[in-house]
Amino acid sequence: MKKIINDPETVVQDALRGMQAAHPDLLAVHHDPAVVVRAGGPAQGKVAVISGGGSGHEPLHGGFVGRGMLSAACPGPVFTSPTSDQVVDAIARTDGGAGALLIVKNYTGDVLNFEMAAELAESEVRSVVIDDDVAVKDSLYTAGRRGVGGTVLLEKIVGAAAERGDDLAACEALALRVIASVRSMGLALTSCVVPHVGSPSFDLADDEMEIGIGIHGEPGRKKVKAGTASEMVSALLEPILEDLPFASGDRVLLFTNSMGGTPLVELYLAHGIAEQLLADRGIVVERRLVGPYITSLEMQGMSLTLLRLDDEMVELWDAPVHTPALRWGV
């Protein structure tokens, strides 16, 4: 394992220190428990939008803290959900009297810890669980679909709604509408290496890829021969389109995401293919996001996320945002 770290035990803490140094105007980082909050204290009368999860998916979630997006993020250890203490602390630090909406990715650990936090918190709290990964069968025989790329879009859109003053019930309803309209799927060309493990999370031969991976180095649906970019994009896009399903005439946001180690030149290439495939089906790409926004450490690979848009979502997507990783209109 070669990584730019001092000690696997202190990676998250050390990185948070660097994040604070890099964004003194945007963020206030608290340690013990670890919470990243918007600089400037709680915004009075505004719903606090809070998320969190294991570290190693940067910029998710800390990179999305700031005006128009998250009020706070709770970073767990690498690939491990945060504890309920962190979430309780985040709520206490950011509730400006309008309550808090917790955005929880659907993993057992995240769900249980956020659930305990909601029970313990002194504020009015609602939770939504995002489960956009079509690679997982949503049935009685699984823990349900995972929360993946859709989380980024959800945090942006709901963050904008909270910023404009929507109340807790409205934010929750909007979040549920986004969750109902977003689907994702990912693939890996290489495995990531978790610092405290030191070896790859799964094995892939030189000509193989893993389709349907999550964001924690957990293996996917199946291993197949790594083909061309066009084959890869189709392998992700078709299950997504079938699932909602998306239909001709739908207006969508297309999010082409790198798992971390895939360079931008490949990502743009894949994005171009996805745009073409959607155009061929009469689906109208109205907004797009391309880059490494929800990653799996140094994993090479990509994911696609498609959100069916309505006018309100477009307006909220376009609303000003000022965070370390997403910024526009300000």
Next chain:
Amino acid sequence: MKKIINDPETVVQDALRGMQAAHPDLLAVHHDPAVVVRAGGPAQGKVAVISGGGSGHEPLHGGFVGRGMLSAACPGPVFTSPTSDQVVDAIARTDGGAGALLIVKNYTGDVLNFEMAAELAESEVRSVVIDDDVAVKDSLYTAGRRGVGGTVLLEKIVGAAAERGDDLAACEALALRVIASVRSMGLALTSCVVPHVGSPSFDLADDEMEIGIGIHGEPGRKKVKAGTASEMVSALLEPILEDLPFASGDRVLLFTNSMGGTPLVELYLAHGIAEQLLADRGIVVERRLVGPYITSLEMQGMSLTLLRLDDEMVELWDAPVHTPALRWGV
């Protein structure tokens, strides 16, 4: 080699198509010769700021085309400088009557092709050559120092000057001042794989790193044992500080850059260490940039760039910019 591509021969072209699809409002991509220009045609009376170089360093340069930064970028094949035709075409497409400033990274191929373009162009053209890499000895016995991370800062600052209406001579003088004040150095933990080659550009053992690498997979100053993040950051920062030299009381911009494959969590960690080391020496970090902005495909590693700031540079750095990769104030 596992990459998200269709054909090594068409990687750049295919990626440009995706880039155009991703940023229809910002960019107009022309093929044959390949040139990425700002949407909306030449800005009358504004100096055109043009750069370019081999592909594989994304977002450099195409990702920096847009308001307040580059007028055009000329993407060569992967790691190969563009041809003079591309540069001539870029000048013709963007010169709004105030001439063009060419920003050239100091590599023989880039220098020769931009030089031919300047000879052939019909506009008034000035060229500046950036050579900020302290890893290379600047002597009669080398082709001189390479242009690396400082290029990003140079393009931002000079782009802002052109945007506010500075004339060609003023832009050139400012560029030379930035070049005189900026120093960089990089290291690699893994090699990149050039698509048309298919195997790693250099070999590194599991416990080695290469110090002083460039951005083209060319080997560096020396191979050493990969140490801790603190050792890595010192190994980059000390030669930079000694070179200019930077002194206590200097105001600087610190740019912590990923070579592509290094995840953000490690990059923030390294950034935090660099900030601490600078604080220890009384050097004042007034602005910072952290992320993968000048990369070497999927190479894992990082570079540090330090720019000594004056008031004008700070003002121009803070000026609005709206490009695919850098955006603020708009």
Next chain:
Amino acid sequence: MGCTAADVVAALRAAATVVQEHRDELVRLDQAIGDADHGENLKRGFTAVLSRLDADPPDTPAKVLKLVATTLISTVGGAAGPLYGTAFLRASAAVGDATELDCPAVARALQAALDGVVARGKAVVGDKTMVDALTPAVTAAACADGSVAAALSAAADAAAEGASSTVPMVARKGRASYLGERSAGHMDPGARSTALLLRAFADAAAEA
């Protein structure tokens, strides 16, 4: 002959040692069907437990168990943190403020722990989770001769068997469930850690 607060503390120290010794094994089990952190998570949690027990040892078994619960809840994260945390919290509540636990109290604590895990995680036997180790352990913890050590030893044996029984199972809860059929052929890490903890408690009780 019952368990004092000091005995419970000793049992937890033993458990912490066992967790540290088996950290890599638990990571490897979780790497096969999960995300490779179960050993690391428990190690972090029990290291914190040790230092809090050192700093300020509580004076009743219930207080010890509650301190363990809140420490695990605030340091482990993941699925295991709330699950083990809830288990210890319920166990603490089940034993009241007695200064010494007799065998029936220990059995009640185990039953309460299982109920807590099930309430939080909604898993049933056969889902390939820690419930597959804890359920037979509770059944086996009979107090025929009134010996806490004997009851815990029977529980630990049953838990070990329960953990083994997870190998062929297809996971239906937790992260391993994403793998579907591919989760079969591996022992569940949480079931394994439950068996390890109970064995450590039993051995500590035998030495007390």
Next chain:
Amino acid sequence: MGCTAADVVAALRAAATVVQEHRDELVRLDQAIGDADHGENLKRGFTAVLSRLDADPPDTPAKVLKLVATTLISTVGGAAGPLYGTAFLRASAAVGDATELDCPAVARALQAALDGVVARGKAVVGDKTMVDALTPAVTAAACADGSVAAALSAAADAAAEGASSTVPMVARKGRASYLGERSAGHMDPGARSTALLLRAFADAAAEA
């Protein structure tokens, strides 16, 4: 017996074939001390040369050479594009509008090519570049018996030796110079491609 435009075209076709055959070798040489693209760059350039010659074959040697020059300049990129482009541009200018080139004209063209490379790249013999192959080639291209084939063959032999002479050199120009002492022990890719091109021209001339 001189070279017509058709002969020059044939020589360039032969050169294009050789470049394609040696693409991987040139990439490997450049991988060792540069950036692994020299073979790919020349292959791209000569493939474009072939298709432009096919589309519209010029009718004088100078026009052929000029077409090659502009094609290489617009398709090769890197250091080699402007250098080889300038070489062919100067060679074109050196042979005027003759419809057939005699041996002295070919020798003049070679000298002009070398001058062009040096004017653009400022390298001298010993810097470990294509100049180390081209310089001895120009010297060796004597027209004793007036045979273009013989002159080119002597030039090609000298270029091959010149290319070999770059192996122990420490590079002082181009990308390889960044390596300092570590550049010694490898042949310069540009010197090797110069030798290959001259050998292809010589063989084509012998067959004409």
